[in-house]
Amino acid sequence: MTCAPPSYVQLWRSGELVRRAEVAWEMLRHCQLCPHRCGVDRLAGEHGRCRSGVMPKVGSWNLHPWEEPPISGTRGSGTIFFSGCTGRCQFCQNYPISQLGVGREVTVERLAEMMLELQRKGAHNINLVTATHWVAAVLAALPHALEGGLSLPLLYNTSGFERTETLALLDNVVDIWLPDAKYADDAVALRLSGFPSYCAHNRAALREMLRQVGHELVLDDQGIACRGLIVRHMVLPDSVSDTAETLRWIAENLGRQVYVSLMAQYFPAYQCVGDPVLGRKITEAEYEDAFAALDAVGLENGWVQDLAD
Numbered sequence: 276m277t278c279a280p281p282s283y284v285q286l287w288r289s290g291e292l293v294r295r296a297e298v299a300w301e302m303l304r305h306c307q308l309c310p311h312r313c314g315v316d317r318l319a320g321e322h323g324r325c326r327s328g329v330m331p332k333v334g335s336w337n338l339h340p341w342e343e344p345p346i347s348g349t350r351g352s353g354t355i356f357f358s359g360c361t362g363r364c365q366f367c368q369n370y371p372i373s374q375l376g377v378g379r380e381v382t383v384e385r386l387a388e389m390m391l392e393l394q395r396k397g398a399h400n401i402n403l404v405t406a407t408h409w410v411a412a413v414l415a416a417l418p419h420a421l422e423g424g425l426s427l428p429l430l431y432n433t434s435g436f437e438r439t440e441t442l443a444l445l446d447n448v449v450d451i452w453l454p455d456a457k458y459a460d461d462a463v464a465l466r467l468s469g470f471p472s473y474c475a476h477n478r479a480a481l482r483e484m485l486r487q488v489g490h491e492l493v494l495d496d497q498g499i500a501c502r503g504l505i506v507r508h509m510v511l512p513d514s515v516s517d518t519a520e521t522l523r524w525i526a527e528n529l530g531r532q533v534y535v536s537l538m539a540q541y542f543p544a545y546q547c548v549g550d551p552v553l554g555r556k557i558t559e560a561e562y563e564d565a566f567a568a569l570d571a572v573g574l575e576n577g578w579v580q581d582l583a584d
């Protein structure tokens with residue numbers, strides 16, 4: 276099966292893409308792009324919790340072979356890692372980019388060119404990693420990328436701490452949603468990631484993403500995803516991520532057919548090196564418990580990462 280052209284093409288032709296970019300850009304005057312709702316005027320140089328300005332800042336962009344099989348495929352996913360983050364995960368594996376500000380500020384035209392470079396290198400998709408605070412720039416870059424011939428599915432890779440109002444601006448812009456469901460306990464989410472009321476925001480966001488693209492993960496004849504939703508959950512040591520409850524909520528509220536990616540890749544990084552609880556990888560027994568929880572709630576679709584040595 277050949278995938279239909281990404282839906283953002285139609286939005287671009289109708290002028291809607293430019294209109295949404297203008298709306299998002301205007302939101303920067305009293306920034307409420309994410310649930311922190313800082314209200315700062317980023318256009319006037321003020322910074323909110325994400326410490327981000329106006330022009331997008333990119334930490335790296337490259338072909339990434341280690342996402343889920345229908346995302347990385349045979350040639351890789353065209354990842355663009357944005358600098359800064361709305362969260363403060365103490366164990367962030369990308370902390371130099373997300374927390375320490377590593378990256379380079381670029382124009383929206385250059386951001387569009389990066390998308391086109393990844394397309395020329397053979398990427399299966401454009402994978403926007405931690406783009407929440409740069410939604411205005413992404414929307415503004417897309418028309419330039421389209422003028423240059425961008426035709427890849429757009430993938431949005433997020434902590435899942437999102438506002439549904441912002442996600443609505445990305446309806447029929449994003450083809451593949453790749454959100455986390457990190458926690459089932461607000462106190463833990465606040466302590467470890469700086470996300471207030473994570474569960475309510477995350478769950479509303481997951482529902483909105485599902486509303487936009489539905490349960491089906493649409494694949495082309497090579498098995499590469501062109502549209503859909505994949506919810507990620509990374510198992511943390513000592514049941515900190517409350518995997519059983521997270522998966523139960525997903526199955527009961529999003530449906531057992533939703534695609535879930537269970538991740539075992541946790542290792543202590545950043546502020547969790549030496550931590551009495553999070554200063555180690557998960558054990559085989561912990562991962563077996565997580566797998567059993569997945570089985571128990573009857574989630575039917577997705578992937579289970581191998582437990583690394």
Ligand code: SF4
Nearest residue numbers: 306309312313323325
């Ligand atoms: S995107 Fe940044 S400035 Fe805007 S509300 Fe979120 S944390 Fe605050």
